[in-house]
Amino acid sequence: MPNARFGVLLANLGTPAAPTSEAVRRYLGEFLWDERVIDVSRPLWWLILHGVILRIRPRKVAKGYAAIWGEDGSPLLAIGRRQQRALAERLAEQFGETLPVELAMTYGQPSMETAGKALRDAGAERILVLPLYPQFSRSTTAAVFDRLARALKPCPHLPELRFVRDYHDHPAYIGALAASVREHWRRHDGERGRLMMSYHGIPKRYAEAGDPYPQHCQATSRLLAAELGLGEDEWLMSYQSRFGREEWLKPYTDMTLKAWGQEGVEHVDIISPAFSADCLETLEELEVENRDNFAAAGGKTYRYIAALNDRRDHIDLLAQLVEQHSRGW
Numbered sequence: 001m002p003n004a005r006f007g008v009l010l011a012n013l014g015t016p017a018a019p020t021s022e023a024v025r026r027y028l029g030e031f032l033w034d035e036r037v038i039d040v041s042r043p044l045w046w047l048i049l050h051g052v053i054l055r056i057r058p059r060k061v062a063k064g065y066a067a068i069w070g071e072d073g074s075p076l077l078a079i080g081r082r083q084q085r086a087l088a089e090r091l092a093e094q095f096g097e098t099l100p101v102e103l104a105m106t107y108g109q110p111s112m113e114t115a116g117k118a119l120r121d122a123g124a125e126r127i128l129v130l131p132l133y134p135q136f137s138r139s140t141t142a143a144v145f146d147r148l149a150r151a152l153k154p155c156p157h158l159p160e161l162r163f164v165r166d167y168h169d170h171p172a173y174i175g176a177l178a179a180s181v182r183e184h185w186r187r188h189d190g191e192r193g194r195l196m197m198s199y200h201g202i203p204k205r206y207a208e209a210g211d212p213y214p215q216h217c218q219a220t221s222r223l224l225a226a227e228l229g230l231g232e233d234e235w236l237m238s239y240q241s242r243f244g245r246e247e248w249l250k251p252y253t254d255m256t257l258k259a260w261g262q263e264g265v266e267h268v269d270i271i272s273p274a275f276s277a278d279c280l281e282t283l284e285e286l287e288v289e290n291r292d293n294f295a296a297a298g299g300k301t302y303r304y305i306a307a308l309n310d311r312r313d314h315i316d317l318l319a320q321l322v323e324q325h326s327r328g329w
C-alpha cells in the first residue's frame, strides 16, 4: 500500500513477553523506570526499584499473569491485535480504501519503532496516534507521547502527527459502555447489583499537580449513570490497583467492597471503564482478588462486566475517533 492517505497508531501500555518472573522483571523494570509513571528522584528510585521491588514483585505478579495467560498469550496484547484487525476492516469500509493500522506498546513489544516502521513502509506520511486510554493521565497518555517522541528521535524527517488526547465523554464511548451493562443485566435475567465503576488509580499527588484524570473519570461515571437511568444510591465510582505507600485517589475499590459486604450489600456488578482491553488488572485483580474481598466480607453475588475489547460498538467508536481527528487529511 504505497502512499496511504494516513496511518493509525493504536497505543496501549504493554505487557510481559511471558508469564515468568524473568519476563515480568524485564517488563516492570522498563515500566516502573518511566518518570511519567513514578516521579521519585532517580538515584533514590533506582535503589528502591532494583534493591527491593524487582527482587520481590516479579515472582508474585508472574503467578497472576500465569493464571490469565491464554493460548494467544497475554490478554492485553491478544485483544489489542483483535482491535487492530477489526479497526482496519472497519476503516476500509468507512473510507472506501485501505488505511494501515498498527498497534504499539509504551513498554515492551510491539514497540513504537516497529509499528512506526510498518506505517512508514505503508507510505503513511501522516499518523494519527490513538492511545487506548479514554481518560487522560500523565502516567498513561503522556507516556505514549514521550515514548513516540523517543522512537522518532533518530529520524531525519518526521511524519505529520495528530494525537487523540482523550475520549472520556464521547457519546459513542458512553453508549458502548451502557450497552455492555444492559447486555450484562439481560444475560442475568434482569438481576441487577449495585454498580461499581472501578478505575485504575493514580497517586493523589499527581491529580493535585494538575493531572485531569479524576475529573475525566467522574465525568465518564456521571454520563454512564445518566445513560443507564441509575439513581444516586445505585452506583459508585472507585479506584483500584494501588502501588506503593503514598495516598492514591479515593475511594479505594477493595476497601469499598469490604465495607459494602459488611454493611449487607449482597449484589455487586463491577465495570472498569478505564480499561479498553481486559488485562491483569481486570481479569485477576477484579475477577479474583476483589471477588474474594467482597465474599469474605459477606457479599453474595459479584459479577464483572468485561471491558469493551473488540465489541462492534467499541470498534465503531474507534472508527469515529479516527474519522473526527483525521478531517482535512
Ligand SMILES: C=CC1=C(C)c2cc3[nH]c(cc4nc(cc5[nH]c(cc1n2)c(C)c5CCC(=O)O)C(CCC(=O)O)=C4C)c(C)c3C=C
Residues within 6 Å of the ligand: 013, 014, 015, 016, 028, 037, 038, 057, 061, 074, 076, 133, 136, 137, 139, 140, 200, 201, 202, 203, 213, 241, 243, 274, 275, 278, 279, 280, 281
Ligand atoms: C505508580 C504506578 C502506576 C500508575 C500511576 C499506573 C497507572 C495506570 N495504569 C493503567 C493501566 C494498566 N496498568 C497495568 C498494570 C500495572 N500498573 C502498575 C502501576 C501503575 N499504573 C503496575 C506495577 C502494573 C503491573 C502489574 C503489577 O505489578 O501489579 C495494566 C495491565 C498490563 C497487563 O499486562 O495486563 C494496565 C492496562 C492505567 C489506565 C493507569 C492510570 C490511569
Ligand SMILES: [Fe+2]
Residues within 6 Å of the ligand: 200, 241
Ligand atoms: Fe497501571
Ligand SMILES: [Fe+2]
Residues within 6 Å of the ligand: 241, 280, 281, 285
Ligand atoms: Fe493490580
